[in-house]
Amino acid sequence: MAAVVGIAELRRPGVYVVQVLAVAALYYGSGRLGLLRELSVGGAVFTPVFPPTGVSVAALLILGIGCWPGITLGAFGVILSISPPGLDLVGILFGNTAAPVCAAILLHWARFRIDLSRFRDGVALVFLGALAAMTISATVGVGMLVLTGKLAAHAFWPVWLAWWVGDAMGVLLVTPLLLLLRGVRRPLSLRRWKEAMALALIACVLVPVAAYSSISLLFLVYPLIIWAALRFQLAGALLCALFTSVMATIAATDASGAFQGLNPVQIMAKLQAFNGTMTLTALLMSALITEQRNTRRSVERACQELMEVLEHLTAGAGPVPRPQTEADETGAGDDTGGRSRPTR
Known part of the structure; x- marks a missing residue:
């Protein structure tokens, strides 16, 4: 028994590392896919739909909060693929990781079911997982761009809106599909x-x-x-x-x-x-x-x-007694069987 327990304990770190690397690979791949189509707003380039946010939220809901390092690794790879690292790197990595983690926590508090079998699950995913939580990544990311001088201050709100909607759309489109694929039977x-x-x-x-x-x-x-x-x-x-x-x-x-x-x-x-x-x-x-x-x-x-x-109760109750009539009650104690006696 001790040997079996020891083997199980040894396997857990390996499984965890595989899960983290898988999340990072999916994040990076979906990020590169989303970057195939870009729009420029306020001097910043963004994707109208950013699939990695949906991948991140789905991974956290299925695998647990502990797989968050995979999100950070994947985001790091995506950022390096589009621009050289700068002072804003740490802030953007924090925002891109914190937003999906916050989404998973909010959905957990709302007792979200990953099979999306209730209307309240859809409402929770829309308003908590997408619209509310993704304000973190947009605010931190655009704020770091302004603080480091890569974005003009007057362009904060247009770029913030584009960033926020792109992340939210990734959650709304990708997360439900990944959750449904998990439950296909x-x-x-x-x-x-x-x-x-x-x-x-x-x-x-x-x-x-x-x-x-x-x-x-x-x-x-x-x-x-x-x-x-x-x-x-x-x-x-x-x-x-x-x-x-x-x-x-x-x-x-x-x-x-x-x-x-x-x-x-x-x-x-x-x-x-x-x-x-x-x-x-x-x-x-x-x-x-x-x-x-x-x-x-x-x-x-x-x-x-x-x-x-x-049906079970009816089958075990036996024959149903016939209800008594008024004539039965009248002749109940009569030895003539209820027939009227001749009068003198």
């Missing part, structure tokens, strides 16, 4: 696969047209999001939202389609407003539908269990 039936393929084909045609149309047809994606949420819940709605966000981001960074003729600030405002409302619609609507379906299944299960209990 059964495949779809053939009929559902046909509907899923039809939805995917329509999305591949409709979304690029909406994003690249010069008359701004981005609103056409909302019926698609609603269809995906109604039929495929969170997985379908988030996949449609992610694809739509990617196409809209590409069109925005190319300054084409619905974003043609706009200055960088207007492009940022329009893109982030669309991405935010579209993702919120997908996440909250699908979470609400999932909660309603789970409630209905719970009620059906309870009714089924109640019927089984009633």
